Amino acid sequence: MLKKNQSELNPNVSVDCVIFGFDMENLTVLLIDRGKNKYPGSRMALPGNLIYNDENLDEAANRVLEELTGLNNIYLEQLGAFGDPNRICKESDREWLKSIRAEPEARVITIAYVSLVQISDYTPHASSFAQSAGWALVKEIHELAFDHYEILQAAKEKLKEKIKIQPIGFNLLPEKFTLSQLHRLYESVLDKPLDKRNFRRKILKLGILTNLKEKQKGVPHKPSELYKFNEERYLELSQTGYDNFGF
């Protein structure tokens, strides 16, 4: 009986994931679609689900992430807890919960996570909480289900702060990338233009990039050199952190 209780869903605690991607132009976020016509206005939501009583919070977030994207072992960090008593104020949200949860009226606290993935690694999966899912441009999102819009804003702020201090941005790029792509990534996360020459100088000085001495092919302009991380140095800096990248 205790055993059984331990592996049940906890009706009061969920995790929601803000999964960021980068389409080489703009920051994107993975949203689930709650279905056409039925929930007008805020049809889209962050992926998430209730936790099981026998898993910890990080495990629950990884489970949601893997169920949706098929990915595991990717960058994942807790953002914080959300959950006003009046979080479920929209009628459409209430209806949706009735369709997917055993106790749709329960007070739910959600623990939000931020994840960074390479878009190219993502293979869409149907999952227990989403018929369909897809990438949306972060800058074009103005409304989401529940308090998910607020969570997204907090996630953006956290990413902004963190990318200045730790070299986590690389999690959003493919293995081989150009300095211009990295530059564009920083600009779209920080939401401001960065001087090209200063950016290159700074990022190269960190010593976390290896020049592959290989060039882009098939581009209608001067081809760029490709880089990858220096994994060892990257891990070193990920742990110690910087005082400030200076951006």
Added chain:
Amino acid sequence: MLKKNQSELNPNVSVDCVIFGFDMENLTVLLIDRGKNKYPGSRMALPGNLIYNDENLDEAANRVLEELTGLNNIYLEQLGAFGDPNRICKESDREWLKSIRAEPEARVITIAYVSLVQISDYTPHASSFAQSAGWALVKEIHELAFDHYEILQAAKEKLKEKIKIQPIGFNLLPEKFTLSQLHRLYESVLDKPLDKRNFRRKILKLGILTNLKEKQKGVPHKPSELYKFNEERYLELSQTGYDNFGF
């Protein structure tokens, strides 16, 4: 019936508060004492309690804080969620929960908060979860109940990061304070020595301090000038934040 349910304690979600103080020498934290002899080893714990279903997380944290210290409207910020399924692994913790909770075996996720108070404002109160409470030197704490030691470490890190970026340290000082006290505060939070002259120069340049043109009395050395905040400028900077204080 719905109404009743809404104002009940939620058995699965609690808040715990890491309440920092500063005794003019060292960083301190407010701990509750679970009683002599009964719980050896980790007698001390962070103050905290289950949340009510009709209050939000910030309200719950404020309630715990006020119940314990009699203070409200003080600096309070969410740290994050904690709660492995095996969080209650020590027998002494289990026993204690049996004595204070209706469902002592329930899986509990706790939302940790960090609070900064002036020690002189603190008047001890008995409370629903503590017979007695008191300040402990942070650097002398090596063990706490549940996962509270881990939470304390996370709170220290958060405070370190935050104090470099926002002028929140003042919440730990009395209204009138000396630059040396502020200097000592920064040193004990950052846990490293800071050059006196450079510290003074930097902090004064921010323009958030007003020189009261008033001196310490009764000290056996050259009396120091007293300062207070420039409240307006302080609020201004609290909101915008700095890129970096540079410490």
Added chain:
DNA sequence: CCAAAAGTGTTGAAGTTACACCCATGC
């Protein structure tokens, strides 16, 4: 040859670190 993005250095200003001595008070 044109369009498009890649790549590259210098300069002036600001900020950072390191460092040593005299001052005012209580005892």
Added chain:
DNA sequence: GCATGGGTGTAACTTCAACACTTTTGG
């Protein structure tokens, strides 16, 4: 008069922001 912490300035160095032109490719 001595012990204690308060208060002050400078020089060398590093970092930062601003800024424009040439190069290589595809079409």
